[in-house]
Amino acid sequence: MYRLFFALFFRRMDAEKAHHLAFRWIQLAVRIPVLRTFLAAALAPRYKELRTEALGRRMHGPFGLAAGFDKNAVAIDGMTMLGFDHVEIGTVTAQPQPGNPKKRLFRLVPDRALINRMGFNNDGSASVAARLAARNPVFPTTVGVNIGKTKVVPEDEASADYVTSTERLARHADYLVVNVSSPNTPGLRNLQAVDHLRPLLTAVREAADRTVTDRRVPLLVKIAPDLADADVDAVADLAVELGLDGIIATNTTIAREGLGLTSDPALIAETGGLSGAPVKERSLEVLRRLYARVGDSITLVGVGGIENAEDAWQRILAGATLVQGYSAFIYQGPFWCRAIHKGLATRLRNSPYATLAEAVGAEHKKVTA
Ligand SMILES: Cc1cc2nc3c(=O)[nH]c(=O)nc-3n(C[C@H](O)[C@H](O)[C@H](O)COP(=O)(O)O)c2cc1C
Numbered sequence: 479m480y481r482l483f484f485a486l487f488f489r490r491m492d493a494e495k496a497h498h499l500a501f502r503w504i505q506l507a508v509r510i511p512v513l514r515t516f517l518a519a520a521l522a523p524r525y526k527e528l529r530t531e532a533l534g535r536r537m538h539g540p541f542g543l544a545a546g547f548d549k550n551a552v553a554i555d556g557m558t559m560l561g562f563d564h565v566e567i568g569t570v571t572a573q574p575q576p577g578n579p580k581k582r583l584f585r586l587v588p589d590r591a592l593i594n595r596m597g598f599n600n601d602g603s604a605s606v607a608a609r610l611a612a613r614n615p616v617f618p619t620t621v622g623v624n625i626g627k628t629k630v631v632p633e634d635e636a637s638a639d640y641v642t643s644t645e646r647l648a649r650h651a652d653y654l655v656v657n658v659s660s661p662n663t664p665g666l667r668n669l670q671a672v673d674h675l676r677p678l679l680t681a682v683r684e685a686a687d688r689t690v691t692d693r694r695v696p697l698l699v700k701i702a703p704d705l706a707d708a709d710v711d712a713v714a715d716l717a718v719e720l721g722l723d724g725i726i727a728t729n730t731t732i733a734r735e736g737l738g739l740t741s742d743p744a745l746i747a748e749t750g751g752l753s754g755a756p757v758k759e760r761s762l763e764v765l766r767r768l769y770a771r772v773g774d775s776i777t778l779v780g781v782g783g784i785e786n787a788e789d790a791w792q793r794i795l796a797g798a799t800l801v802q803g804y805s806a807f808i809y810q811g812p813f814w815c816r817a818i819h820k821g822l823a824t825r826l827r828n829s830p831y832a833t834l835a836e837a838v839g840a841e842h843k844k845v846t847a
Contacts, residue, residue, distance in 0.1 A: 480811030485523045493583040494590070497808075504556035508616060510830055515686050518542050518617065521816050522561035525823040530563075532777050532799045533653045533696040533723055535620045539563040540834060541790060541818050544781045544802035545624035545657065545700070549600045551609050558617035561815025566802065567606070568624030569657045572642040574602030575629055578662065584748050585808070586741035590785065591757075592805045594730065595750030599664040603643035611651035624700065625682075626660060636674075637681045644685040648695045649782035656682055659702035659729035661751045667702055668790050672712045676701070679720050694722035696777075703728035703760040703782060710764055714771040724777035726802070728761045754805035758783025762796060769797025769839050785810070787821020794822075797839040 488496040508514045528539035542564035543557050551567040555828060558565060577599025584593045598608070603625070610621070625643040626634045640656060657677060658669040658771055669678055679699060686695045701713055710727075717725050730751025737756040739746050761782025768778055780798030785806040786788050793801045808812050831837040 480813060481809075489585070489587065489641075492581065492760045493585050494580060497583065501553060501556075504560065505553055506585065508553075508556040508559055510547055514555075514616065515811075518559045519752075521812055522559060523816065525819055527604045527823050527826050528563075528819060528834060530799070533620075533698075534694075535564075535652055537563050537620055537800075539819060540794065540798075540800050540823070541822070542566060542620070542622070542800060542802045542805040544806075545569055545622070545655065546594075546596070547804055547807070547822065549598075551606050551613070551621075554613070554619065554621060555616040558619040558725075558810055561819060562619075564620035564622060564800065566622035566624050566655065567610075568600070568622075568655070569598050569626035569660065570600050570603050570606045570623065570643055570647065571598050571626050571628040572639045573628040573630070574605065575599065580759050582750070584745050586739065586749070587809075588740045589737075589740070589754065589756055590806070590809055591741070591752055591754035592808065593745070593748045593750045593752050595662045595748070597629065598660065603646040607646040607650060608648070620652045621650070622653045622655055622698075623647045624657050626653040626657040627663055627666055627669070631661055633668060637671060637678050640678060640687040641681050644682050645689050648686040649690045651695055653675065653696040653698060653723065654681065654686060655684070655698045655700050655726060657729070659700050661702070661704075661730060669790070670701060670705060670713065672716050675713065675716060676720070679716070683720065683722075698722065698724040698726055698777070698779065700726035700729055700765070703731045703757055703764055704733060705764070707767060710767050711771055714768050718772055720775060724779060724799075725772075726753065726779040726781060727764045727768055728757070728782045730782075731757050731760065733760075744770055753782070754783060754809075755783050758785075758789065762792060765793060765798055766796045766842075769842055771840075784818075787825060788819050790818055790822055790823045791837075794834065794837050795839070796843040797842065799835075799838050
């Protein structure tokens, strides 16, 4: 039904307008108690076997909303109502910023993909922190806070910018993510080089520990699928060296070649990060590589091109404790999480693994056994 609705309605609208409209409906639905209870029961059924522990949190399941959908932390309850087991808000920057000029979000329908060059449009970390502080959750969930660099701040002052956001946001975060992998802030991805990343992550860790003294806020880094394999290994080694809690793999790609894209060439040529089905293979490859390097020592979060339960299951077997999605939600709509959960529970039941935790990284253990 959603697909028909998408084809007849959303597809004809500007992609960003459609996003805002859907967003408003979700926010509206969550304000009506009877409706939200009904929708949560229908769309977010809880499967006992999918209960999982990660980043020091007990979660209903492994499947969460990737960063970028709820940049300003205004729809956490709504996304939980739709079935996401954790919600990563952001990317939030220290200063509020409008992002890039519109049009900046494009749908590549035949490729089940999106290209975006949003450019971290967000209210800034002071406003988002105030919103999180005032939040009275209807559906308690795990909230990740993803932070990035303000566009006008030069690269050599990046650490201070991330530290400002950390000081404001860490206390509201169940986990904190340093995003150094979005392609739409000039120079941002240079921060993935270990020489830049080491001092940045160290400064953010110190700022989180300084501002939150009653618990240790888990810290993760989010990387691009475009890193060379040697650089993926270097980030993995650094994460272990610095005692990071996890790595999120991956963000969107700037690649276009060799992905079998069949959409209108003018769309394919749009500048920005490509997400959805075409990034699936490389995201999985990066995840496998990370797990081969770090094993169970830190938490890996698999994201990029997850469209169905089988994709999510493959990420878990490849080493992801948590999985996330964004683009396929746009194409598949409100029943998407429900289908993922149902399929994951079935797969786990039919597998040799007693728990989800046992399945994490199982494909590597089989190879080395
Ligand atoms: C419109 C859009 C905006 C995004 N904004 C962010 C962002 O602000 N921060 C971030 O870390 N990732 C952002 N992402 C990347 C997603 O979180 C995710 O890593 C990527 O889209 C791959 O997953 P998918 O194929 O399931 O969409 C964005 C993705 C899209 C499509």
